[in-house]
Amino acid sequence: MKRVEMSGWLAGKRARIEGDSPAIAAAFEAAGATLVGGEADIWVHIAPPPKVKAAHELTHAEWRASLDAGLDRRFLGARDFAASCRARGQGGAVLFVGAPEQALGADQAAAAGALGNLTKTLGVEWARDGIRVNSILTRETGDTLGHLAAYLASDYAAYVTGAVVGIALDD
Amino acid sequence: MAVPAHHIVATPPPFDVPPYPAGIFAGQVVLVTGGGSGMGLAMARAFAQxxxxxxxxxxxxxxAREGAAQIAALGVRTHAMSCDVRLPEAVAAAFDEAEAALGPVGLLANNAGANFPVLAEDISPNAWSAVTRIAIDGTFLCSAEYARRHIAAGEGGAIVNNSAQYIWTGFPGDAHSAAAKTAQATMTRKMAADWAPHGIRVNAVAAGFFPHATSNAGQREGGIEELQAMIPAGRTGSIWEFGWLAAMTCTPLFGAMTGQVIVQDGGESLRRSLIMPDYVPPRERADGPWGWK
Known part of the structure; x- marks a missing residue:
């Protein structure tokens, strides 16, 4: 496949990426974003996929760890990010990235389902703060994930908020 | 009521700064159904960019000719043609005509549709058939014609469908379109599965309100100003950002994406609160926004 530029989608934007996705980090830098550890215009949270276990074999500690990473940390992080945007009087973009709802165990099903409706809720609740909130729920880890993440974080997606998007057929 | 000045409204880059390089579709032909005006024309212009x-x-x-002239102004070749997408023979003939004029159709954008607010009890069988079959049968017939040609040639491809933001909630006062637009979205997922082995991607954009010259509310006296404030994003959509997202799903940038329905509506379909204005049945709000008198 030929290499395609993202035409400076994120030029001048500071992005804080929490979690691990080489494709997203590479795409954000290629799109012109500066990756930062502190104050940012974009906050991306990538949750690691939990191990697949049948529900009756999950301990409560395992269940709680999945929900902490897949839901609670995301809400609290988004809340802090939105507060900092409001304090600066500027809009921003939140992007949650993780596995699809039914792809793994019941812990993931709970976390991703909650996250999807949280995305829809916060996208509207913070709309007039100029803060957009979207999710990518997929098992894909390649270039399309990076490009889609960069698009959703960019002003090109200014009219996309509260959206939960997949990539592959079974996402 | 206007959007208060202290609210922050996210806006897209202007039309002349598309999100992809000018040559991303170079050498490819896109067929856009309903491409002469409105959202189809916006898709066509985005592909042309x-x-x-x-x-x-x-x-x-x-x-179609009027639209083609606007598209040609962006520096690409165009061919305008007439087709009733409800008729399989007409669709096949149109593909032949397009290929004779421009070369093999590499990409397909299904936009053809009709829509007008009307009470369900006032939808005649003819009106029901027109609105549902243009979108449902038309999208099926054009997509299947496209897929047969690509599968026979051993070539992958990409299709994008123009769906609508009201597909998961219903649209009281617009029953024919509510049914039709959801069918487009749900067939998107299944066609994507059917044609994934052949490298044909199928995605849809569930579009919110993008006013244009031929949209119902675009004709409102006093314009769209009063409609901006009812949308969480604080504005209606700019039609080129819809065109861009539709075209983007067909680029190599999103090369692994298929079977997706992307909602682009400024949060409109998600607006909800415990306290809302009193419910008014469609037949009692004919004069309000989205009315039809």
Whole structure:
């Protein structure tokens, strides 16, 4: 496949990426974003996929760890990010990235389902703060994930908020 | 009521700064159904910004020609043609005509549709058939014609469908379109599965309100100003950002994406609170926004 530029989608934007996705980090830098550890215009949270276990074999500690990473940390992080945007009087973009709802165990099903409706809720609740909130729920880890993440974080997606998007057929 | 000045409204880059390089579709032909005006024309112009030649299909040849002229102004080849997308033979003939004029159709954008607010009890069998079959049968017939040609040639491809933001909630006062637009979204997922082995991707954009010259509310006296404030994003959509997202799903940038329905509506379909204005049945709000008197 030929290499395609993202035409400076994120030029001048500071992005804080929490979690691990080489494709997203590479795409954000290629799109012109500066990756930062502190104050940012974009906050991306990538949750690691939990191990697949049948529900009756999950301990409560395992269940709680999945929900902490897949839901609670995301809400609290988004809340802090939105507060900092409001304090600066500027809009921003939140992007949650993780596995699809039914792809793994019941812990993931709970976390991703909650996250999807949280995305829809916060996208509207913070709309007039100029803060957009979207999710990518997929098992894909390649270039399309990076490009889609960069698009959703960019002003090109200014009219996309509260959206939960997949990539592959079974996402 | 206007959007208060202290609210922050996110806005897209202007039309002349597309999100992809000018040559991203170079050497490819896109066929856009209903491409002569409105959202189809916006899709067509977005593809043209990426260098695609455009076959513009419309029920009215005059309107297709008018759209084609606007698309050609972006520096690509165009061909305008008339087609009733409800008729399989007409669809096959239109593909032949497009390929004779411009070359093999590499990409397909299904936009053809009709829509007008009307009470369910006032939808005649003819009106029901027109609205549902243009969108449902038309999208099926054009997509299947496209897929048969690509599968026979051993070539992958990409299709994008124009769906709507009201597909998961219903749209009281617009029953025919509510049914039709959801069918487009749900067939998107299944066609994507059917044609994934052949490298044909199928995605849809569930679009919110993007006013244009031929949209119902675009004709409102006093314009769209009062409609901006009811949308969480604080504005209606700019039609080129819809065109861009539709075209983007067909680029190599999103090369692994298929079977997706992307909602682009400024949060409109998600607006909800415990306290809302009193419910007014459609037949008692004919004069309000989205009314039809």
């Amino acid at each position: 990426g260098g695609a030649d455009v076959a513009v299909m419309g029920r009215s040849l005059d309107r």
